[in-house]
Amino acid sequence: xASKHTAAPxxxxxxxxxxxxxxxLTLAELARQTQTDLPFSPIHAKGWVGQQxxxxxxxxxxxxxxxxxxxxxxxxxxxxxxxxxQPQESTYxxxxxxxxxxxxxxxxxxxxxxxxxVLWLPYEASKKIEYGKxxxxxxxxxxxxxxxxxQLQQDWEEIMDKxxxxxxxxxxxxxxxxxxxxxxxxxxxxxxxxYDENGQLCQTLPLGFYLRxxxxxxxxxxxxxxx
DNA sequence: TTATGATCATCG
DNA sequence: CGATGATCATAA
Numbered sequence: 001x002a003s004k005h006t007a008a009p010x011x012x013x014x015x016x017x018x019x020x021x022x023x024x025l026t027l028a029e030l031a032r033q034t035q036t037d038l039p040f041s042p043i044h045a046k047g048w049v050g051q052q053x054x055x056x057x058x059x060x061x062x063x064x065x066x067x068x069x070x071x072x073x074x075x076x077x078x079x080x081x082x083x084x085x086q087p088q089e090s091t092y093x094x095x096x097x098x099x100x101x102x103x104x105x106x107x108x109x110x111x112x113x114x115x116x117x118v119l120w121l122p123y124e125a126s127k128k129i130e131y132g133k134x135x136x137x138x139x140x141x142x143x144x145x146x147x148x149x150x151q152l153q154q155d156w157e158e159i160m161d162k163x164x165x166x167x168x169x170x171x172x173x174x175x176x177x178x179x180x181x182x183x184x185x186x187x188x189x190x191x192x193x194x195y196d197e198n199g200q201l202c203q204t205l206p207l208g209f210y211l212r213x214x215x216x217x218x219x220x221x222x223x224x225x226x227x
Numbered sequence: 228t229t230a231t232g233a234t235c236a237t238c239g
Numbered sequence: 240c241g242a243t244g245a246t247c248a249t250a251a
Contacts, residue, residue: 080234
């Protein structure tokens with residue numbers, strides 16, 4: 001379903017070429033490209049940049065069982081940068097299905113599949129810059145290096161161990177070196193079902209996986225290392 | 228309601 | 240003042 005969307009790119013090259021067209025654009029120019037208006041109040045349009053970039057690049061929207069570019073196996077993530085050119089916030093990766101987390105292996109984990117190939121698209125998010133004048137940067141097609149892969153798997157296994165034991169109440173964003181678990185909900189009153197320590201159904205906060213800012217920081221810094 | 232896109236705002 | 244927990248918008 002891509003009625004209002006650009007056609008999905010057929011190749012990585014095509015996708016990267018489209019990214020080059022985005023590089024340097026301001027958010028106001030992006031809005032023109034996607035035939036949208038800049039949000040009246042950015043505070044009430046938190047996901048706006050990500051959604052417009054999806055539209056521009058022809059990512060599949062609202063899909064839940066596939067990466068943004070299913071044929072390429074690539075996940076798209078916009079990466080807001082602060083005034084110092086660094087990620088300030090954690091990056092949401094995916095929802096955690098608390099009712100279906102039995103006996104998953106890291107290699108089969110949805111969060112792992114998403115993170116196999118990520119197209120990072122950094123952009124200026126400093127509030128010192130007027131919203132419409134913030135610029136989009138150069139895309140980075142990334143795959144975790146061995147060390148990063150190890151860190152991710154380690155955190156995931158620690159987290160999943162607790163979740164599988166029904167200990168989601170004892171989990172917090174404090175766990176995990178690079179991958180963390182945090183609430184992912186409309187608000188603190190929206191609950192979802194899960195099993196508690198005794199295997200009994202209970203109501204709990206919906207959770208999601210997030211990447212810590214230090215981790216995404218290291219990803220964009222990799223680009224400046226000699227190869 | 229669940230999942231996507233995220234940032235906000237308070238607290239330690 | 241950075242990180243955690245809370246919150247906002249939208250699609251299906």
